[in-house]
Amino acid sequence: MAYDGSIQGNWSGRLIDVRGFEGSIKLALKHNKKSGEIKGACVAEIGVNHASSVFRGEVNGKLSDDRLILELSDKEKERRVVVRLDGRVADMREGGVGLKGVFDVAAQKFSPLRGGVISASLNKPITSVAIAPEVRVKPFKGPAAAAKPKAARRSA
Amino acid sequence: MKLDGRWEGKLLDVSGPEALLTLDLAVTDNKIRGDFSVAFIPPSGENGCCGDVPRLAQIGAVNGRIDAKTGRIQLSYEVSTNLTSASVTFDGVLKDADPHARQAFVGTYGVGKGGESLSLEGGSCVLWQFAQSAPKSATKSKGKGVKHG
Numbered sequence: 181m182a183y184d185g186s187i188q189g190n191w192s193g194r195l196i197d198v199r200g201f202e203g204s205i206k207l208a209l210k211h212n213k214k215s216g217e218i219k220g221a222c223v224a225e226i227g228v229n230h231a232s233s234v235f236r237g238e239v240n241g242k243l244s245d246d247r248l249i250l251e252l253s254d255k256e257k258e259r260r261v262v263v264r265l266d267g268r269v270a271d272m273r274e275g276g277v278g279l280k281g282v283f284d285v286a287a288q289k290f291s292p293l294r295g296g297v298i299s300a301s302l303n304k305p306i307t308s309v310a311i312a313p314e315v316r317v318k319p320f321k322g323p324a325a326a327a328k329p330k331a332a333r334r335s336a
Numbered sequence: 337m338k339l340d341g342r343w344e345g346k347l348l349d350v351s352g353p354e355a356l357l358t359l360d361l362a363v364t365d366n367k368i369r370g371d372f373s374v375a376f377i378p379p380s381g382e383n384g385c386c387g388d389v390p391r392l393a394q395i396g397a398v399n400g401r402i403d404a405k406t407g408r409i410q411l412s413y414e415v416s417t418n419l420t421s422a423s424v425t426f427d428g429v430l431k432d433a434d435p436h437a438r439q440a441f442v443g444t445y446g447v448g449k450g451g452e453s454l455s456l457e458g459g460s461c462v463l464w465q466f467a468q469s470a471p472k473s474a475t476k477s478k479g480k481g482v483k484h485g
Contacts, residue, residue, distance in 0.1 A: 193348075193350075194354070196345075196460075196462045198431050198432075198433040198436065198437075198442060198464075199433065200436040200437070202346075268444065270458065272350060273457060274351065278350030278351065278457060278458060279350065280348075280350055280444045280458055280460045281460060282429075282444065282460065295431055295442065297348065297443070297444070297461060297462050298348075298460060299348035299350045299460045300350065301350050301351065301352075304351070304352070
């Protein structure tokens with residue numbers, strides 16, 4: 181599905197790494213709509229053993245349809261860390277643009293990040309977060325119960 | 337990689353909410369069946385600083401399948417409220433998560449029509465299978481949580 185809105189601007193979001201670390205991410209993106217190319221900068225901060233590790237990088241990428249591929253590379257090139265994000269963008273119901281995706285990490289030196297997921301938003305309106313009431317759906321009775329004919333269940 | 341057993345993790349919605357997610361899965365012939373629960377984490381500070389307790393919001397059955405060729409896993413569940421119903425579909429792959437966990441499911445999820453009643457818009461999620469995880473019927477898993485920075 182093609183996304184024809186703007187993805188240019190300041191994104192903010194959260195990330196979780198498969199190693200259990202959580203953090204925040206900020207992306208400042210400029211989008212050349214003609215070529216589809218994206219350039220920008222990013223700052224990711226993750227908690228490691230009660231201290232935080234900051235990753236500052238340059239961003240290069242491309243948007244094709246709603247698929248956003250970004251490569252976040254270490255700005256100082258000291259750690260030679262490259263984060264590759266494969267995401268999708270879409271307009272959100274209440275306004276703003278949402279980005280969800282998974283990332284992989286290639287690093288020549290130690291990096292606390294290995295790979296994980298990101299959710300971020302652009303121009304999200306400030307609203308209170310509503311939490312859904314409890315919803316209970318049909319309990320799972322297992323494959324045996326599902327396969328049982330209706331008549332057999334009635335007589336049981 | 338073995339998918340059966342308990343999976344615990346977190347989802348990050350693009351619209352802001354975060355929730356704890358627990359799955360108990362059983363796989364037969366690349367078909368997945370099981371139970372899920374979603375508990376929303378209150379926004380920080382709503383109930384004071386450190387007393388925020390995740391609020392159980394959705395429980396029920398989950399179904400899915402594994403693509404044997406690509407390794408992709410799709411899971412979905414349907415939730416009915418008084419007014420409407422909505423489906424939530426997860427799409428992801430397994431990754432090595434050593435030393436935090438045995439393995440991790442990383443992916444994204446989308447919400448079908450009617451999703452506004454669920455407070456979810458779509459986002460990403462990580463689920464871990466820890467070493468001590470076993471099917472619910474065998475033992476109750478002591479879940480490790482997400483490390484907070």
